[in-house]
Amino acid sequence: MQIKDIIKKVKQIEIRTRKKTESTLMGQYHSAFKGQGMTFSEVRPYQYGDEIRRIDWNKTARFREPFVKVMEEERELTMMLLVDISASMDYGTKTQLKREFVAEIAASLGFSAAGNNDKVGLILFADKVYKVLPPQKGRKHILAILSTILSTDYVAAPSKIDKVLEYMMSVFKKKSLVFLLSDFQDEYDLKMLRVASKKHQILGMRVFDDKDEQIPDVGYILFQDAETGKEIWANTSSARWRYEFAEKQKQIVKSVAEDFENSSATFVNINTGEDYSKFLYQYFRKR
Template sequence: MEIRDIIKKVKQIEIRTRKKTEATLMGQYHSAFKGQGMTFSEVRPYQFGDEIRRIDWNKTARFREPFVKVMEEERELTMMLLIDISASMDYGTHLQLKREFVAEIAASVGFSAAGNNDKVGLILFADKVYKVIPPQKGRKHILAILSNILTAEYVPAEARTDVVLQYMMSVFKKKSLVFMFSDFEDEYDQKILRVAARKHQLLGMRIYDNKDNEIPDVGYALFQDAETGQQMWVNTSSARWRYEFAEKQKQKVKGVEEDFENASAGFMNINTGDDYAKLLYQYFRKR
């Protein structure tokens, strides 16, 4: 993709998402996440009505009278976009490729964050971390992030969501709002998922195409795994084979949803033809 094509595509995404962001998402984003984090401000003497759990026991013991910690809301958030660039994400049979759909959703949440004066960062990953853009503020920064998403070289490797979460936790210590985009087709370490969800506000976003869940009857066909390169012939005319494939996919998605739920993390299942703004709006309202 040439530079002028990239600029054109980024501008198109900005225009397409601007109305959704301003009219639908920005207000809900603000109310859902602003002020949820708390930072230490000062210590003062205990007053009637203060919460017991706010007592500073060290200072209370030293001065032999109760003191409490005063906390204040964090007015500035950091949003991290973790995006799977394994080959299975560079695919689509509906209106657009998964990668283009991800870029559009990333634009919506990114511009929502920018509109609330929050920082946004990007990590592109597959079997390892391939690119990191540190969190910054502003519209131009979001446009640069979109350009990187659209021009990323998608790699034939398994997506290790646990590897990118572990990396993020080691580099970005401050509690962040984390959007992780993937089709979650590959295995991961559930323990790391749980640890990440405790340290950050984590939302897993499974981006899928219709053909990820169900295979149509096209007779004998040669299938190739986009990530491993493994090939095999399949008789898609077999109703039993199609049924078993669909059931296997359902169970896999159900397992991922349960893993995120058990980790106290959010999870969304979004088809490339869905109205993602509506789904995000509903998710933000629930928070």
């Protein structure tokens, strides 16, 4: 994808996600993540209705009239977007590639966070971490994140989710809101997911295409694994073969969902082209 095409695509995504973000997600995001606690702001004279426990007794004694401490919410959060750039994400049979759909989800999440003055960071990974954009605030930074997701070279290697979680844990110490976007086609270390979920609030978002789960009857066909290069012939005319393929995919998804649930993390399954905002709305509401 050339630079002019990337810029055009970023602008299209920004326009397309703006309405969803402003009308649906931003308010729910703010309600869900009100902050990490309370911090001291100022001292002012006591007013009728103020809580007694807020009285600053030292200043009250000094000036011989009641003063209260004013506390304010610590609003700032850090959102981390962990995006799988293994080759299987550079694929799609509908209107969008999985990577483009991921960019759109990232836009809605990023603009929601930016609207609340929160920082957003990006980590691109496959078999290892390939690129990191440290957390920053503002619309320009969100646009840079989208451009990075769309312009990166996707990697012919299996994705290692445990590796990116381990990296995040070692580099970003502050508790963060983590969105892990992948098709979850590869194995991972469950222990690392459990450890990371104790420190951070994690939502795994499986982005998939219809053909990831069901193969149509197109006769004998040569399949190639985009990540390993392995090739295999299959008779897709066989109803039994198609059934077994679909069942295997169902079991993989079920296993991942159970791993997240048992790790006190959240997991959602989203088809490319589906209205992802309803999943995010429900997630924010539950928080």
